[in-house]
Amino acid sequence: MSRAIQRLMKDYRKAEKLVGRSSNEPFTDFANAASLSTQTYAQQMAQLRRDPELSQDEKKYLVAVERGDMATTRRYLDVSSTTPSTLTNNDTSIAPININCLDPLGRSSLLIAIEYENIEMIELLLNYNIDTGEALLHAIDEEFVEAVELLLHHEDLRQQQQKQAKSNNIEEDKSKCQNNTTINDKSNQLFTLAQVALGKEKKDDVQQSSQDVSNKLKTAWSYFHTSKTNLPSKQADGGVENIITTTTDDNEVSEQLNLSTSRSYTPDITPVVLAAHRDNYEIVKILLERGEKVTEPHDVRCDCEKCLVYNKEDSLRHSRSRINAYKALSSPCYISLSS
Structure with a gap:
């Protein structure tokens, strides 16, 4: 049996585990040439593929995105992003949905909007912080320049918001520590206990870091000693540091x-x-x-x-x-x- 067929059988077993198929079912013998017909392969793939379970509202939501119905899409997005108490009487008939749901072809609402080159729909979906996933690659594949620019701008804004949120959390923690007089009071017994605990943690961290460095050097030297004859010229010139970086990758x-x-x-x-x-x-x-x-x-x-x-x-x-x-x-x- 060739290596290609063996690898195909291995991938098939991985796919069975992913979809949760029972291992007691008979496995198709890929080594047999008769089993490699188009019909048999299609039947096997049809058994492995499972359509996503979509609710009726989720199907309507994806259809609205595909047709470019901005009003209906906005209603579903509003319902899914707000609490039930804030809904109007007209929206009570719509149940909250998963705005990142996938259709039977594995497309999200954002990918559908990119496929139909609906830039207004893409802007609407991004305003509700929908999961982008591989939307940028799909936009590049469709050569949709406006969508690429919009997705890159959205990614930049999201990174800025994350950095701003982290800085705000750090400032809040600092202000809490400064305003708390019981913690800053050196005469308090808790302050001395905390100071002793921090000193122990620093010593433990220093010892742990020194052990990690020594272990890395030992690993790098053993690797260099066993395979120094097979090292390329770039690694031989770089020394032990390049070997450490390769082992940590x-x-x-x-x-x-x-x-x-x-x-x-x-x-x-x-x-x-x-x-x-x-x-x-x-x-x-x-x-x-x-x-x-x-x-x-x-x-x-x-x-x-x-x-x-x-x-x-x-x-x-x-x-x-x-x-x-x-x-x-x-x-x-x-x-x-x-x-």
Whole structure:
């Protein structure tokens, strides 16, 4: 049995676990050529695919977004974002819905609005803080420049609000500590106990950090000692620090390899990569002005920690990510704008 068929069987079992299918059901023998017909494959995929359970109001909500009915969409958004006591008499017949619900094709209301290029509907949905998800990638895929600008602006505003909220919380905590005289009173017994506890925590943190550094150095030296003959020239020049950074990237690699299969785009498809694939001058220019760029892949024979893990876990995905990166780097628009 070839490796491709073995990997297909492995992915099939993963899909069974994701949808909660019973393991007692017979498994299709992919090694048999007769079982690879189009009808059998369609039947297997139909069994694995489950339509989302939508309420009647959620179906009407998605239909209103698809038809561009602003008034009906706003009513559903208002009902779902307010408490029942503040609803008017006309809205009592509408039950609160999940504004981030998906249709049978896996599209949210925002993706539907992007597909139909309804910029007014997109603005309305973003005003109610709907989940954007992969909306930016879908807008780039549709080459909808206005939606791309709107989504980027919305993301900037959300990040500013988060930073402002964090700073406000810090200022409130400081003001509470300053106004609390019992805590600031050094003659109070609680103050001395708190001071002793803080001193112990600082000592423990220093000891823990020193142990972590020593463990990292031991790990790096053992890795350097066992594989120093196979190190590339860049790592050999960089010393132990580069090896430490490569060993600490294992969590990032494992997170990317274990991403949900519900994603429409693979993790290596960033907004600038997708825009370069579409060779859209305006979108590529917008993203480059924001500091985005395509990362050049490592050498094909690179034996750094990341490349070794990617090749071991999923060599096909690793090869596809390299192809996507080189395809983006060879885009005429990207070359002209980045040079």
